[in-house]
Amino acid sequence: MTVPPDRGFSRRSFLKGSAAAGVATTGIAAAPAAPAGPTTFGPGLHEIELRINGKARKVEVETRTTLLDALRDGLDLTGAKKVCDRGACGGCTVLVDGVTTTSCMTLAMDAVGSEVTTIESLSDGDAVHPLVQNFVRCDAMQCGFCTPGMVMSSLSCLQRRGQPTVAQMQHDLSGNLCRCGTYGRVMQAIQRTAQGGGK
Amino acid sequence: MNARTPQEDVKITVGYKALPGQKDDRLEQRTVQPAAGDAPPWDATTQFALVGTDVDRVDGLAKASGRAKYSYDVTFPGMLQAMILRSPVARGKLTVLELDEAARMPGIQAVVALKEIGNKVRFVGDAIAAVAGVNLHLVRDAIERIRAEYEREEHNVDYLVANDAPMVDDKGLVTEDWPADEGMTAALLDAKVTHDATYRVEVQTHSSLETHGGVARWTGNDLEVWLSTQATFGCRGELARALQGKKVDVGSVTIHSEFVGGGFGSKFGAGIEGLALCLLAHAAKAPVKLMLDRFEEHTTTGNRPGALMQARGGVDAEGRIVAWDWRSFGHAGFSGSGGSVAVPNYYTGDAKVRRSHKDLAIDADPPRPMRAPGHPQGWFGAELFLDELAAKAGVDPLAFRLQNDREQIRLDQWRFAAERFGWDAARARANAPGARMRRGVGLSSARWGNLGNPGRPAHGITCRIHQDGTVETRSGAQEPGVGTKTMLAVITAEELGVDLKLVKATVGHTGDPSGPASGGSTVTPSLAPAARHAAFLAKQQLCELVGKHLGVPANEVVCAGGLVGLGKSQLRWAEACKLIGPNPIDVRGQRFANYDSKPFHGSQCGVQMAEVEIDAWTGFVRVTRMFGIQDCGLVITRKLAESQVLGAMIQGVSYALHEQRILDKRTGRMLNGDFLRYKVTGARDLPELECHMHSIANGHDSVGAAGLGEPPSVASAAAIANAVFHALGTPVRHLPITPDKVVQALAKKG
Ligand code: FES
Ligand code: FES
Numbered sequence: 001m002t003v004p005p006d007r008g009f010s011r012r013s014f015l016k017g018s019a020a021a022g023v024a025t026t027g028i029a030a031a032p033a034a035p036a037g038p039t040t041f042g043p044g045l046h047e048i049e050l051r052i053n054g055k056a057r058k059v060e061v062e063t064r065t066t067l068l069d070a071l072r073d074g075l076d077l078t079g080a081k082k083v084c085d086r087g088a089c090g091g092c093t094v095l096v097d098g099v100t101t102t103s104c105m106t107l108a109m110d111a112v113g114s115e116v117t118t119i120e121s122l123s124d125g126d127a128v129h130p131l132v133q134n135f136v137r138c139d140a141m142q143c144g145f146c147t148p149g150m151v152m153s154s155l156s157c158l159q160r161r162g163q164p165t166v167a168q169m170q171h172d173l174s175g176n177l178c179r180c181g182t183y184g185r186v187m188q189a190i191q192r193t194a195q196g197g198g199k
Numbered sequence: 200m201n202a203r204t205p206q207e208d209v210k211i212t213v214g215y216k217a218l219p220g221q222k223d224d225r226l227e228q229r230t231v232q233p234a235a236g237d238a239p240p241w242d243a244t245t246q247f248a249l250v251g252t253d254v255d256r257v258d259g260l261a262k263a264s265g266r267a268k269y270s271y272d273v274t275f276p277g278m279l280q281a282m283i284l285r286s287p288v289a290r291g292k293l294t295v296l297e298l299d300e301a302a303r304m305p306g307i308q309a310v311v312a313l314k315e316i317g318n319k320v321r322f323v324g325d326a327i328a329a330v331a332g333v334n335l336h337l338v339r340d341a342i343e344r345i346r347a348e349y350e351r352e353e354h355n356v357d358y359l360v361a362n363d364a365p366m367v368d369d370k371g372l373v374t375e376d377w378p379a380d381e382g383m384t385a386a387l388l389d390a391k392v393t394h395d396a397t398y399r400v401e402v403q404t405h406s407s408l409e410t411h412g413g414v415a416r417w418t419g420n421d422l423e424v425w426l427s428t429q430a431t432f433g434c435r436g437e438l439a440r441a442l443q444g445k446k447v448d449v450g451s452v453t454i455h456s457e458f459v460g461g462g463f464g465s466k467f468g469a470g471i472e473g474l475a476l477c478l479l480a481h482a483a484k485a486p487v488k489l490m491l492d493r494f495e496e497h498t499t500t501g502n503r504p505g506a507l508m509q510a511r512g513g514v515d516a517e518g519r520i521v522a523w524d525w526r527s528f529g530h531a532g533f534s535g536s537g538g539s540v541a542v543p544n545y546y547t548g549d550a551k552v553r554r555s556h557k558d559l560a561i562d563a564d565p566p567r568p569m570r571a572p573g574h575p576q577g578w579f580g581a582e583l584f585l586d587e588l589a590a591k592a593g594v595d596p597l598a599f600r601l602q603n604d605r606e607q608i609r610l611d612q613w614r615f616a617a618e619r620f621g622w623d624a625a626r627a628r629a630n631a632p633g634a635r636m637r638r639g640v641g642l643s644s645a646r647w648g649n650l651g652n653p654g655r656p657a658h659g660i661t662c663r664i665h666q667d668g669t670v671e672t673r674s675g676a677q678e679p680g681v682g683t684k685t686m687l688a689v690i691t692a693e694e695l696g697v698d699l700k701l702v703k704a705t706v707g708h709t710g711d712p713s714g715p716a717s718g719g720s721t722v723t724p725s726l727a728p729a730a731r732h733a734a735f736l737a738k739q740q741l742c743e744l745v746g747k748h749l750g751v752p753a754n755e756v757v758c759a760g761g762l763v764g765l766g767k768s769q770l771r772w773a774e775a776c777k778l779i780g781p782n783p784i785d786v787r788g789q790r791f792a793n794y795d796s797k798p799f800h801g802s803q804c805g806v807q808m809a810e811v812e813i814d815a816w817t818g819f820v821r822v823t824r825m826f827g828i829q830d831c832g833l834v835i836t837r838k839l840a841e842s843q844v845l846g847a848m849i850q851g852v853s854y855a856l857h858e859q860r861i862l863d864k865r866t867g868r869m870l871n872g873d874f875l876r877y878k879v880t881g882a883r884d885l886p887e888l889e890c891h892m893h894s895i896a897n898g899h900d901s902v903g904a905a906g907l908g909e910p911p912s913v914a915s916a917a918a919i920a921n922a923v924f925h926a927l928g929t930p931v932r933h934l935p936i937t938p939d940k941v942v943q944a945l946a947k948k949g
Contacts (some may be wrong), residue, residue, distance in 0.1 A: 062334075062336055064336060065336070069335075072272070073274070073280075073334070076274060078265070078268065078269075078271075078272035078274075079264070079265020079266070080265070081269075081271065081272075081408070081409070081460070082271065082490075083408045083409075083410075083493070083874075084493045084873060084874045085492065085493065086493065086873060086874070086875065088873060088874035088875045089408070089874050091408060118265070119264065119265035120264075120265055120266075122264060122265075123260075123264040123265075123266070128260065128264065132260070132263045132264050135259070135263035136255050136256065136259035136260050136263055137255060139255070139256055139259065139838045139839060139841075139842045140263070141256070141259060141262050141263060141680075141842075142461075142680040142681065142682075142842055142843065142846055143407075143408070143409070143458075143459060143460050143461040143679055143680025144258075144261075144262030144263070144267060144458065144460070144680060145269065145407075145408040145409045145460030145461060145680075146408050147262050147263050147265075148263075148264075148265040151263055151265075169882070170882045170883045170885065171883070173881075173882035174881055174882050174883050176881075176882070177408065177874060177879055177881060178408075179405075179406050179407060179408050179461050179463070179850075179879065180461060180680055180842075180846045181845060181846030181847065181848070181849030181850055181880070182842065182845075182846060183849065183881070183882040183885045184845060184849075184885060184888050185842065185845070186882075187882070187885075
């Protein structure tokens with residue numbers, strides 16, 4: 001089991017002391033000559049820097065903007081889907097510091113300083129992650145709207161468990177809804193990948 | 200015309216070879232007359248290179264990699280976001296609507312009224328006004344500043360107390376007398392064993408993961424809409440009609456819908472959200488995106504209606520059904536229609552049969568078609584009724600079906616399923632008296648009748664062969680996830696004898712030839728023969744070129760295995776295509792009427808079996824395994840067809856055990872309009888699932904395919920309910936079978 005690290009203020013930024021220093025470390029663009037004391041953001045838009053799929057990306061958000069909206073509307077990374085916007089379906093699943101996270105329930109600002117991994121990182125032109133390949137091979141999709149979220153939860157399942165059992169897969173996918181009913185084939189795709197299939 | 204074009208009688212073989220483990224082939228000879236110019240028919244003897252194999256979904260990689268752009272994902276520079284203000288009142292009149300303050304809010308660029316003062320408000324969620332602005336936060340802020348007031352009227356959201364509702368007792372049993380019918384009374388009196396019971400199902404929402412809505416962009420009077428829809432052409436006409444005041448006609452509207460995140464019957468119309476989106480984009484002079492949120496999706500985009508169903512019937516001394524009396528009452532919304540229920544008609548032979556149905560209006564969002572409309576409801580009631588009747592008569596449910604089912608295909612399927620599932624052993628296993636965990640097995644038939652849209656020959660497909668050897672097959676119809684693109688590509692590659700990788704299938708743009716709505720399982724049977732005809736015509740043109748080049752008669756040139764030619768004179772496909780020149784071969788295939796001769800079978804048959812395990816202490820039901828056999832005419836893409844059947848079985852588990860829209864009687868509002876409290880089956884509820892595709896050559900057109908959206912959705916919930924009956928020794932006659940109902944049923948049984 002991986003323990004999710006605390007987000008928001010990192011231990012390192014806390015040790016650095018002043019709030020202003022903390023802001024710099026977490027990558028938020030410096031506010032115009034703020035007086036000493038806590039920095040405030042908003043109302044309205046301000047720019048933050050996120051680390052997404054290994055790259056630094058600048059995006060304008062409000063304090064209330066979710067990570068999902070920042071990805072989709074701000075960066076045109078539309079693999080993560082907005083399905084319920086309430087943490088109930090897993091369609092928006094991304095990894096934050098390696099942990100499956102419903103990006104609709106995470107504020108964009110809270111992801112500053114973390115490594116965000118999205119479905120887009122699993123393919124680059126014709127180079128495709130074996131798990132994605134096996135989703136296709138096992139036909140683990142129909143309409144495909146839940147599929148990016150399913151792939152991300154499956155990826156985390158594989159990363160944490162290596163050779164997951166059926167019960168473990170069911171546990172790890174239990175936050176992902178699929179209306180078309182593809183669960184069985186999603187689990188086949190995970191198993192095939194665990195056994196080294198694909199590619 | 201090409202000499203290979205069959206214009207006279209063609210003899211074909213229809214039917215199917217014996218199912219695995221069975222002895223008898225069900226093959227018949229037919230003589231058919233294909234239309235002039237159509238491709239020669241495929242039949243039960245055709246040797247396919249691709250059709251029926253396990254090809255991968257052609258857009259699978261786009262979907263699994265997150266690259267596929269659904270309407271929800273479309274974005275343009277300067278695009279605005281939008282939302283709809285919804286009525287909190289279930290019934291009444293709009294008396295005040297002030298939009299000015301909202302329009303002045305920061306970032307807001309358009310506000311439109313969707314109702315006028317004095318208009319009726321018909322349910323909680325009725326659309327009142329819409330707002331577009333630079334982001335959803337600001338839009339939400341502005342929506343709160345709209346002043347809308349209503350004159351409330353008394354409302355009712357309980358169909359069992361609606362006007363015209365039948366008399367029911369406090370347990371929901373129909374107490375009203377059956378309408379008099381002497382023949383029925385006599386048939387029931389003659390029967391050796393009779394039974395009478397009331398069944399009930401609750402409202403299910405479609406719950407497509409991509410909500411309704413889209414993106415609209417105007418260029419002058421031309422309108423493009425990226426819409427999450429099951430009917431590109433229907434929506435195009437609908438929007439053009441609604442926007443007549445904006446100098447719009449059908450020709451100036453283009454719908455795009457390449458990827459759709461599910462629809463299940465709820466997405467035939469552009470709806471008020473589609474119209475609002477276009478009006479906002481027009482007013483704001485900017486592209487606008489409007490996608491419903493999850494609560495709106497649950498409460499304003501239709502549902503599978505609830506129903507109250509009563510059956511009585513009887514069997515003779517041999518166990519044959521001699522009387523079957525059925526009436527149902529459908530849970531309609533404010534429209535007062537759409538709640539109807541279908542029941543099997545192949546068990547009753549010449550028995551005395553009567554059926555009636557009445558829809559009951561309430562002040563709620565009306566039903567829309569949902570995967571086999573009316574069928575899962577009616578099959579649940581009818582098949583559970585049959586099991587209860589069989590139990591009274593002391594007959595095994597399978598034996599009872601074998602005795603009464605009149606369709607040969609299904610008789611073979613019953614036996615096949617029983618063998619695969621291990622019916623006899625599973626059925627014979629008794630639960631220890633007083634055991635906590637109870638097991639049981641149940642079964643149900645399925646039927647859906649459709650062989651395409653023969654009345655709509657206008658449906659077409661474009662096929663292009665390019666100089667570089669690539670092939671396009673294009674339809675303007677949409678694909679909500681069923682595999683249409685893959686089907687078109689496979690048919691085209693099969694006809695041209697080329698590698699599937701060379702064929703690119705495109706759907707969802709109304710600039711391409713028209714196709715049907717994705718409803719009633721009509722797309723595959725309507726478009727497969729058109730795709731084949733298009734490829735057939737394109738092939739003829741290529742054969743002309745190759746014939747001339749090789750100096751062989753064009754009408755004897757064959758395309759197969761990536762080669763084009765005759766005998767020893769062959770060109771590789773790539774070489775042959777170089778003869779084409781800069782303009783591609785570009786033809787349009789059409790959907791001819793079905794052959795005049797009788798098809799092997801006019802509908803699709805299926806059988807499903809289910810096993811459940813029930814915790815008698817908690818009432819919790821788990822479906823442990825299911826088996827289904829399903830016919831869809833010719834199976835074109837096996838893996839995708841299986842996905843559709845397996846998915847339907849999971850939806851059936853969900854319908855049988857979990858799903859229920861709950862409306863608050865006082866406010867009329869849905870209490871569980873989200874995915875936290877509206878339960879849809881998840882990975883943990885997944886049974887062991889297996890299915891067998893039963894490929895049948897129907898011989899009704901050049902391909903012989905039938906659709907697969909509806910057929911496998913019919914049986915699942917009924918099979919599960921029958922398994923629960925077996926496990927408990929007493930039926931639960933009300934879906935969903937939640938723990939409270941199980942515990943009550945056991946308590947009543949004692
Ligand atoms: S959209 Fe985030 S969990 Fe549903
Ligand atoms: S594939 Fe359609 S929701 Fe999962």
